[in-house]
Amino acid sequence: MTTFIQGLPKVELHLHIEGTLEPELMFELAKRNQISIPFSSPEEVQAAYQFDNLQSFLDIYYQGANVLIDEQDFYDLTWAYLLRCKQDNVVHTEIFFDPQTHTARGIAFETVINGIDRAMQDGKQQLGISSQIIMCFLRHLDQESAFETLGQAIAFKDKIIGVGLDSSEQGHPPEKFKEVFEAAINEGFLTVAHAGEEGPAENIHNAMKLLGVARVDHGVRCVEDPALVEQLIEERMPLTVCPLSNTKLKVFENMEDHNVIELLRKGLCITINSDDPAYFGGYMTDNFMAVASAIDVTEQELAQLSLNAIEASFISESEKGRLRGLVKQYCL
Ligand code: HPA
Numbered sequence: 001m002t003t004f005i006q007g008l009p010k011v012e013l014h015l016h017i018e019g020t021l022e023p024e025l026m027f028e029l030a031k032r033n034q035i036s037i038p039f040s041s042p043e044e045v046q047a048a049y050q051f052d053n054l055q056s057f058l059d060i061y062y063q064g065a066n067v068l069i070d071e072q073d074f075y076d077l078t079w080a081y082l083l084r085c086k087q088d089n090v091v092h093t094e095i096f097f098d099p100q101t102h103t104a105r106g107i108a109f110e111t112v113i114n115g116i117d118r119a120m121q122d123g124k125q126q127l128g129i130s131s132q133i134i135m136c137f138l139r140h141l142d143q144e145s146a147f148e149t150l151g152q153a154i155a156f157k158d159k160i161i162g163v164g165l166d167s168s169e170q171g172h173p174p175e176k177f178k179e180v181f182e183a184a185i186n187e188g189f190l191t192v193a194h195a196g197e198e199g200p201a202e203n204i205h206n207a208m209k210l211l212g213v214a215r216v217d218h219g220v221r222c223v224e225d226p227a228l229v230e231q232l233i234e235e236r237m238p239l240t241v242c243p244l245s246n247t248k249l250k251v252f253e254n255m256e257d258h259n260v261i262e263l264l265r266k267g268l269c270i271t272i273n274s275d276d277p278a279y280f281g282g283y284m285t286d287n288f289m290a291v292a293s294a295i296d297v298t299e300q301e302l303a304q305l306s307l308n309a310i311e312a313s314f315i316s317e318s319e320k321g322r323l324r325g326l327v328k329q330y331c332l
């Protein structure tokens with residue numbers, strides 16, 4: 001099973017680039033930029049990664065991002081992630097970034113996007129990995145700040161395929177961002193949103209109804225509303241599920257309790273993703289392995305997860321056809 005999973009061509013649809021900051025790179029960038037961090041070694045950083053819930057993770061994750069200053073830092077961060085993609089046979093990835101985490105610290109929007117984009121171009125040329133960028137609004141901030149961020153993104157429209165919504169779900173429901181998502185859609189952006197991770201099934205429903213999402217990020221709490229589950233099946237609405245994230249943040253106590261395979265078998269368009277791999281203990285192969293080790297699953301079902309991700313991706317039909325060919329050839 002390990003060999004099958006490792007070699008399976010994969011597509012990642014739920015990955016926060018700030019969440020790929022490994023402790024070693026955090027230390028290197030802190031030194032390069034003379035930023036003080038409250039840890040004395042990469043091992044100490046790793047030891048601090050014990051979380052009780054989403055908020056306890058977000059606090060440490062936003063702090064980590066403080067070491068990212070120059071365009072080269074964003075390049076190095078993204079390049080390191082793409083090298084991990086190569087190891088894991090990830091052939092296409094759609095990368096989230098949180099502009100407000102950086103602009104609030106005085107880092108220019110263009111510094112961030114240009115660093116990420118340059119690494120993505122090199123990833124295509126040197127590693128053969130295709131990628132796209134989705135910018136997320138931080139939902140703990142107000143809609144006005146999201147509008148300001150949307151305004152900054154317009155000049156970089158050719159580099160950004162969609163907008164998303166992340167950060168603290170509880171107390172910040174989708175309806176808070178209805179108008180800015182409407183404006184983003186009018187500007188031609190596709191939309192996605194984190195919903196039903198820590199928040200109720202109602203957030204999934206409202207993300208679809210009010211934010212026009214093409215995918216739901218996480219979405220695992222959909223099971224609390226059977227009518228919603230039926231709707232997700234009917235519409236083939238993709239869920240970007242992140243197994244190691246969910247157990248680390250205690251959305252599920254144990255991987256054995258995770259509903260990812262149960263939802264796949266019900267006929268939902270389920271995908272497996274790594275979310276914030278440097279913080280949650282693993283990249284794509286690790287996430288597939290964690291599921292396959294805890295839950296009985298066939299190679300055919302694992303391949304279906306890859307085919308679902310291709311279906312749910314924001315690439316052209318011809319590119320989807322090419323990637324499906326890779327999966328099918330691998331499974332022969
Ligand atoms: N949920 C909400 N916000 C996030 C996450 C997540 O899983 N990862 C990074 N920001």
Ligand code: ZN
Binds near residue numbers: 014016166194217275
């Ligand atoms: Zn996420």
